[in-house]
Amino acid sequence: MNTPRSLPRLLHLALLGILLSLATAHAADVGTITGTVTNSATRNSLEGAAVSIPSRNLTTLTDNAGRYTLNGVPVGTHQLVVSYLGLDSMRETVVVATGISATRNFDLTSGIYKLDAFKVTGEREGNAAQITEKRNADNVKDVISMDSFGYLPNMSAGEVVMRLPGVAGGARPTRASTSCSTSAAPTRS
Numbered sequence: 001m002n003t004p005r006s007l008p009r010l011l012h013l014a015l016l017g018i019l020l021s022l023a024t025a026h027a028a029d030v031g032t033i034t035g036t037v038t039n040s041a042t043r044n045s046l047e048g049a050a051v052s053i054p055s056r057n058l059t060t061l062t063d064n065a066g067r068y069t070l071n072g073v074p075v076g077t078h079q080l081v082v083s084y085l086g087l088d089s090m091r092e093t094v095v096v097a098t099g100i101s102a103t104r105n106f107d108l109t110s111g112i113y114k115l116d117a118f119k120v121t122g123e124r125e126g127n128a129a130q131i132t133e134k135r136n137a138d139n140v141k142d143v144i145s146m147d148s149f150g151y152l153p154n155m156s157a158g159e160v161v162m163r164l165p166g167v168a169g170g171a172r173p174t175r176a177s178t179s180c181s182t183s184a185a186p187t188r189s
Contacts, residue, residue: 031096033070033104037062037082040107049084049108082106142166 037049045066052059053073062068073096083089087108094104134141142164161167 029075029098030072031075031098032101033073033078033080033094033096034101035068035104035106036066037068037084037106037108038066039084039087040109046084046087046108049082049106051080051082051106053078054081055079080104082108084108086110 035051037046037051038044039046045062045064047062047064047066049062049066049068050059051062051068051070053070055078056074058070058073060068060070075096075098077093077095079091080094081089081091087110090106090108092104092106094102096102
């Protein structure tokens with residue numbers, strides 16, 4: 001028997017039944033994507049890799065074992081994007097079925113691991129000329145080349161002279177006067 005008091009209660013129960021059936025129907029139209037993300041060169045699991053479905057604004061990060069789970073993914077075909085700083089991003093298509101967990105594992109790599117062989121060459125022309133001039137000198141002489149010092153921060157003559165064998169120098173002048181002779185002949189007093 002329907003009385004005026006039981007009518008609102010019946011409406012509430014009917015509304016609750018409709019909401020439950022919609023929620024059940026919605027839950028049946030979603031699935032889950034799980035998997036792992038590793039570095040293909042080192043075979044290490046990648047913690048903190050971003051796994052996302054850009055078209056649905058769904059994103060998750062991998063845990064400390066490189067595992068991820070994307071819940072509530074609508075049924076259908078989706079483009080899954082995985083990225084990790086320093087490695088190339090990877091895209092794959094994943095098909096999600098109702099109530100089934102799809103598994104997709106990723107092995108990320110980087111172009112830096114794929115370099116072709118290269119050869120490093122250099123010239124020792126300045127040092128070779130220095131040694132040759134020193135060897136062929138008629139008297140005792142010290143010759144230096146700028147190649148042996150590389151790039152000096154100040155690039156001054158004083159900085160180069162301080163690095164010569166037997167020459168002492170410093171940043172602060174002292175009271176005692178020091179002299180440096182560039183002549184190989186002994187001086188007479």
